[in-house]
Amino acid sequence: MKNIFNKIKTDKPLVHHITNYVTVNDCANTTLYWGGLPVMAHSKEEVDDMVELASSLVLNIGTLDKKQMEAMLKAGKKANELDIPVILDPVGVGATSYRTEMAVNLLNELDIAVISGNKGEITVLAGKKGQVKGVESVGKYNEIIKNSKALAQNSSSIVVVSGKEDIVTNGFQIYKIKNGSKLLGKVVGTGCMLTSTIGVFAGVSDDYFDSTIKAVVSYGIAGEISAEKSIGPASFKINFMDSIAAFNNEKYEKYNKIDNLS
Amino acid sequence: MKNIFNKIKTDKPLVHHITNYVTVNDCANTTLYWGGLPVMAHSKEEVDDMVELASSLVLNIGTLDKKQMEAMLKAGKKANELDIPVILDPVGVGATSYRTEMAVNLLNELDIAVISGNKGEITVLAGKKGQVKGVESVGKYNEIIKNSKALAQNSSSIVVVSGKEDIVTNGFQIYKIKNGSKLLGKVVGTGCMLTSTIGVFAGVSDDYFDSTIKAVVSYGIAGEISAEKSIGPASFKINFMDSIAAFNNEKYEKYNKIDNLS
Amino acid sequence: MKNIFNKIKTDKPLVHHITNYVTVNDCANTTLYWGGLPVMAHSKEEVDDMVELASSLVLNIGTLDKKQMEAMLKAGKKANELDIPVILDPVGVGATSYRTEMAVNLLNELDIAVISGNKGEITVLAGKKGQVKGVESVGKYNEIIKNSKALAQNSSSIVVVSGKEDIVTNGFQIYKIKNGSKLLGKVVGTGCMLTSTIGVFAGVSDDYFDSTIKAVVSYGIAGEISAEKSIGPASFKINFMDSIAAFNNEKYEKYNKIDNLS
Numbered sequence: 001m002k003n004i005f006n007k008i009k010t011d012k013p014l015v016h017h018i019t020n021y022v023t024v025n026d027c028a029n030t031t032l033y034w035g036g037l038p039v040m041a042h043s044k045e046e047v048d049d050m051v052e053l054a055s056s057l058v059l060n061i062g063t064l065d066k067k068q069m070e071a072m073l074k075a076g077k078k079a080n081e082l083d084i085p086v087i088l089d090p091v092g093v094g095a096t097s098y099r100t101e102m103a104v105n106l107l108n109e110l111d112i113a114v115i116s117g118n119k120g121e122i123t124v125l126a127g128k129k130g131q132v133k134g135v136e137s138v139g140k141y142n143e144i145i146k147n148s149k150a151l152a153q154n155s156s157s158i159v160v161v162s163g164k165e166d167i168v169t170n171g172f173q174i175y176k177i178k179n180g181s182k183l184l185g186k187v188v189g190t191g192c193m194l195t196s197t198i199g200v201f202a203g204v205s206d207d208y209f210d211s212t213i214k215a216v217v218s219y220g221i222a223g224e225i226s227a228e229k230s231i232g233p234a235s236f237k238i239n240f241m242d243s244i245a246a247f248n249n250e251k252y253e254k255y256n257k258i259d260n261l262s
Numbered sequence: 263m264k265n266i267f268n269k270i271k272t273d274k275p276l277v278h279h280i281t282n283y284v285t286v287n288d289c290a291n292t293t294l295y296w297g298g299l300p301v302m303a304h305s306k307e308e309v310d311d312m313v314e315l316a317s318s319l320v321l322n323i324g325t326l327d328k329k330q331m332e333a334m335l336k337a338g339k340k341a342n343e344l345d346i347p348v349i350l351d352p353v354g355v356g357a358t359s360y361r362t363e364m365a366v367n368l369l370n371e372l373d374i375a376v377i378s379g380n381k382g383e384i385t386v387l388a389g390k391k392g393q394v395k396g397v398e399s400v401g402k403y404n405e406i407i408k409n410s411k412a413l414a415q416n417s418s419s420i421v422v423v424s425g426k427e428d429i430v431t432n433g434f435q436i437y438k439i440k441n442g443s444k445l446l447g448k449v450v451g452t453g454c455m456l457t458s459t460i461g462v463f464a465g466v467s468d469d470y471f472d473s474t475i476k477a478v479v480s481y482g483i484a485g486e487i488s489a490e491k492s493i494g495p496a497s498f499k500i501n502f503m504d505s506i507a508a509f510n511n512e513k514y515e516k517y518n519k520i521d522n523l524s
Numbered sequence: 525m526k527n528i529f530n531k532i533k534t535d536k537p538l539v540h541h542i543t544n545y546v547t548v549n550d551c552a553n554t555t556l557y558w559g560g561l562p563v564m565a566h567s568k569e570e571v572d573d574m575v576e577l578a579s580s581l582v583l584n585i586g587t588l589d590k591k592q593m594e595a596m597l598k599a600g601k602k603a604n605e606l607d608i609p610v611i612l613d614p615v616g617v618g619a620t621s622y623r624t625e626m627a628v629n630l631l632n633e634l635d636i637a638v639i640s641g642n643k644g645e646i647t648v649l650a651g652k653k654g655q656v657k658g659v660e661s662v663g664k665y666n667e668i669i670k671n672s673k674a675l676a677q678n679s680s681s682i683v684v685v686s687g688k689e690d691i692v693t694n695g696f697q698i699y700k701i702k703n704g705s706k707l708l709g710k711v712v713g714t715g716c717m718l719t720s721t722i723g724v725f726a727g728v729s730d731d732y733f734d735s736t737i738k739a740v741v742s743y744g745i746a747g748e749i750s751a752e753k754s755i756g757p758a759s760f761k762i763n764f765m766d767s768i769a770a771f772n773n774e775k776y777e778k779y780n781k782i783d784n785l786s
Contacts, residue, residue, distance in 0.1 A: 025541045028284050065569070098573065099571040242497055302546050311620035503756070
């Protein structure tokens with residue numbers, strides 16, 4: 001049986017993004033470097049046609065507006081109809097009531113396979129009062145395990161909480177991923193790029209819990225490898241993206257640090 | 263007589279782009295690094311005024327929507343009126359019927375000086391059934407020479423087919439360009455950046471067939487030079503853009519590999 | 525008393541941007557690398573809520589359209605109400621009458637703390653006929669001191685003119701900053717990134733004249749440090765952004781070159 005890294009390179013999953021204009025180039029390159037094919041399309045005239053070609057759909061609300069919301073709902077419904085996994089990045093949820101309402105709306109209207117956010121965003125989506133300052137989370141990890149499990153159960157989604165240590169849960173089992181580098185927190189867009197990575201891996205898998213754990217771990221390892229040789233965040237970003245392009249199963253087997261907290 | 267590289271640096275052609283938000287920063291920097299001046303403006307309130315200042319107009323449909331389409335038509339008509347060359351990058355044509363219709367619409371409504379796409383996109387625009395997966399082309403080169411010639415004749419445009427080897431035709435003469443690097447296919451936006459390059463070169467020329475051949479060759483050589491010293495696609499992109507900024511006529515004369523297939 | 529560099533790192537000012545899609549990623553990373561928190565939000569459904577969380581508001585008209593203009597006015601008025609400093613980058617003013625009218629409209633409707641542009645843009649805003657070619661300025665420095673002072677007095681704003689040597693004036697005092705590198709003019713977006721930098725510094729200060737001088741000087745020094753080790757504009761940009769992340773008060777004290785022209 002092929003490992004997931006080879007499967008991505010062979011299948012070249014098309015990952016349809018409806019995403020923000022801040023980190024869109026990074027998300028596209030991340031998708032391509034893992035071995036997927038990125039497509040960014042937001043027009044309501046074509047989103048449903050594009051979804052038909054896709055292996056997964058990434059919805060990232062970083063620079064949401066009314067038109068984009070309509071496109072996300074249209075694309076998401078088509079994806080649900082076709083059993084194409086939908087990955088949601090609730091960027092900045094909790095910062096404004098508009099973002100929170102729209103993210104909740106997406107959760108109510110769509111079947112979301114994976115929700116990937118930082119601890120502030122996940123806390124807010126779990127219905128708790130989170131601390132969010134803009135799109136960066138400044139809250140504490142205290143209650144995050146409880147909250148992420150609750151959100152996963154309520155939404156029937158896999159939930160990822162990215163941070164110094166990442167959490168992945170399906171609402172019952174919960175894993176802590178200790179791979180990563182603090183430099184990942186020093187560059188804009190690493191949360192978005194992680195979500196795109198989860199989309200790539202989901203695009204070649206039937207088990208989204210398994211594919212998401214592998215995505216989060218691999219992303220973290222690529223961060224570790226590149227942090228060693230970087231002198232600042234901008235050069236780190238370049239090295240990190242090169243490390244993604246050079247990633248393989250051997251590195252995954254050698255470096256993964258996964259704790260089962262279930 | 264000045265060579266085209268010096269002419270660009272002296273004239274600083276303003277290249278007005280109406281383009282996608284995925285690769286827009288790369289297109290702007292590519293334009294500047296060759297010696298042109300980039301301007302990205304999409305509002306219907308100003309596109310025609312901006313075109314009046316421009317030496318060429320690049321239309322790239324990578325993230326097309328209805329409003330952008332209106333702006334492209336308005337800007338394109340003004341450019342035609344003023345004899346400013348219009349360069350079209352039909353990104354993702356064939357992926358959705360909306361994209362195909364809109365690209366055909368642009369071809370019908372405007373005089374396009376140069377069409378630059380990958381083999382899938384050019385095949386679709388030539389009226390044949392192409393294989394397009396998202397915005398990446400996965401088709402074969404079999405019929406591409408015939409199709410690119412037909413499209414060039416039907417649209418009275420120069421047609422560029424980018425790929426492992428590039429093709430440039432005016433519908434009668436046809437050239438194969440063997441410069442380039444496979445790393446160019448491993449980075450998002452290299453098709454868009456090539457189209458911007460063609461826009462820069464057309465902006466200082468009256469012979470768009472000649473300027474386009476030089477643009478495609480120079481772009482390929484810059485890719486070769488930078489591939490040698492790159493360890494991955496992200497660092498390649500940086501090296502490649504530095505190579506563009508350092509390009510000159512000597513490198514063109516020394517490294518060009520052009521086959522006349524006419 | 526803390527120096528401003530430490531104050532930024534401690535306070536982490538949230539800098540709300542309504543900005544163009546060409547350089548938005550660079551602006552976000554610049555904000556983060558100085559120690560601020562970037563948020564880019566343009567939807568009229570949330571801009572006023574986002575401003576309430578912000579320490580400063582950056583308005584950059586590089587790819588302005590009607591909807592964005594509405595959002596800028598709404599966000600700007602809320603910022604004025606809450607005494608949050610508004611920084612305006614009038615990108616491309618003078619290139620089209622639409623841009624000029626809209627920038628004048630922003631100046632009339634809002635209290636702008638700092639206006640940061642190149643000499644062409646500032647000349648046009650001062651009511652003089654400037655020479656602007658697209659978004660790049662090609663005018664001369666002759667009258668710029670007079671014009672920047674006049675604009676500062678008329679608008680009650682701090683005015684920054686970026687160029688080979690930068691000018692900062694409050695309409696009465698005027699400083700010439702001799703830090704910087706010519707490579708800063710060879711990369712797209714360095715004007716926008718300077719404006720974001722001014723936004724970060726204003727976000728932790730009550731004296732916008734002082735914070736703006738420090739922002740412009742620090743930005744220039746980071747440029748000098750990184751120019752030494754760069755072989756082209758693309759690698760320079762990476763080095764420059766690393767230099768921003770590594771900047772501190774010691775470098776400021778050691779390298780600043782400020783002339784008081786008052």
